[in-house]
Amino acid sequence: MQTDAGAAYLHGANSMEQARLLRRTAASSAAFLLPQLQPGWELLDCGCGVGSITCDFAKVVAPGHAFGLDTQGAQIERARRLAVERGAQNVNFDIGSVYDLPYPDGKFDAVFANTLFQHLKEPGRALAEIRRVLKSGGLVAIADDDHGTVLWEPRTPALTEALSLIARVIAHNGGDVYRARHHPRLLLEAGFVRVTATATLGTGGVWGSPEETRLFAAWFADQLRAAASEELMIGQGWTDAESLKAIVGDVLAWGERPDAFFAVVGVAATGWLD
Numbered sequence: 001m002q003t004d005a006g007a008a009y010l011h012g013a014n015s016m017e018q019a020r021l022l023r024r025t026a027a028s029s030a031a032f033l034l035p036q037l038q039p040g041w042e043l044l045d046c047g048c049g050v051g052s053i054t055c056d057f058a059k060v061v062a063p064g065h066a067f068g069l070d071t072q073g074a075q076i077e078r079a080r081r082l083a084v085e086r087g088a089q090n091v092n093f094d095i096g097s098v099y100d101l102p103y104p105d106g107k108f109d110a111v112f113a114n115t116l117f118q119h120l121k122e123p124g125r126a127l128a129e130i131r132r133v134l135k136s137g138g139l140v141a142i143a144d145d146d147h148g149t150v151l152w153e154p155r156t157p158a159l160t161e162a163l164s165l166i167a168r169v170i171a172h173n174g175g176d177v178y179r180a181r182h183h184p185r186l187l188l189e190a191g192f193v194r195v196t197a198t199a200t201l202g203t204g205g206v207w208g209s210p211e212e213t214r215l216f217a218a219w220f221a222d223q224l225r226a227a228a229s230e231e232l233m234i235g236q237g238w239t240d241a242e243s244l245k246a247i248v249g250d251v252l253a254w255g256e257r258p259d260a261f262f263a264v265v266g267v268a269a270t271g272w273l274d
């Protein structure tokens with residue numbers, strides 16, 4: 001999947017992916033940040049997806065404003081509809097890339113990015129651009145899941161292979177599913193101060209009920225089958241059509257198991273501009 005900015009991005013923006021992201025809230029994905037936000041702030045949510053977290057932020061920073069930005073037009077369209085559905089007046093959604101933010105220097109009090117940085121080829125460049133749009137004394141917060149923490153049971157060989165294939169697609173696109181553990185260092189290297197980190201479940205999440213594991217398996221199978229992923233995985237010789245079909249079947253069967261459970265821990269890091 002090509003984003004509007006031309007960079008390869010795994011997850012796309014189909015209805016299944018949008019449904020997965022719509023479950024996210026500021027309470028579930030930004031609990032570590034909410035106590036630090038203040039009414040009247042201008043906040044930017046980079047890689048906002050369908051905007052469910054952004055719309056929650058808008059309530060917290062009112063009478064300030066929340067801005068959501070994403071490369072994919074389909075996500076921004078959905079986010080704009082969500083804002084209307086929720087009657088959010090102080091939220092604005094723009095198509096654009098974190099590498100080239102369409103905002104003036106020093107506009108924002110806080111910039112947030114949830115599950116964006118693991119997909120980026122140049123995280124340092126993205127942080128430099130985020131610095132540019134932050135006011136002095138501004139706050140940055142980035143969070144991603146780290147695949148070193150995946151707890152997925154029952155763990156059949158096919159399921160392990162499925163996870164490894166997805167990690168390879170992300171790496172091929174320039175991302176890193178193990179980047180999250182380096183978030184504090186990335187913020188320090190970008191010149192942020194008073195950097196702290198915590199663990200979060202608001203990135204990949206916890207899928208533990210029968211409805212949740214079925215939903216997760218359907219989404220994961222869809223991701224494996226997505227035309228661009230399948231073409232890349234087979235083209236690179238990481239798998240073949242028959243094996244991939246078997247892996248997808250195994251993932252879907254896993255989702256039906258009453259003992260299925262999936263969880264992944266994320267790392268959330270915050271830092272300040274002096």
Ligand SMILES: C[S@@+](CC[C@H](N)C(=O)[O-])C[C@H]1O[C@@H](n2cnc3c(N)ncnc32)[C@H](O)[C@@H]1O
Nearest residue numbers: 021024047048049070071072075097098114115
């Ligand atoms: C996994 S989704 C997360 C969405 C949202 N932050 C959330 O947690 O619900 C990552 C989003 O980042 C967007 N994205 C990817 N590369 C981007 C870039 N260079 N600049 C801005 N957004 C980007 C994708 O289009 C996608 O919507």
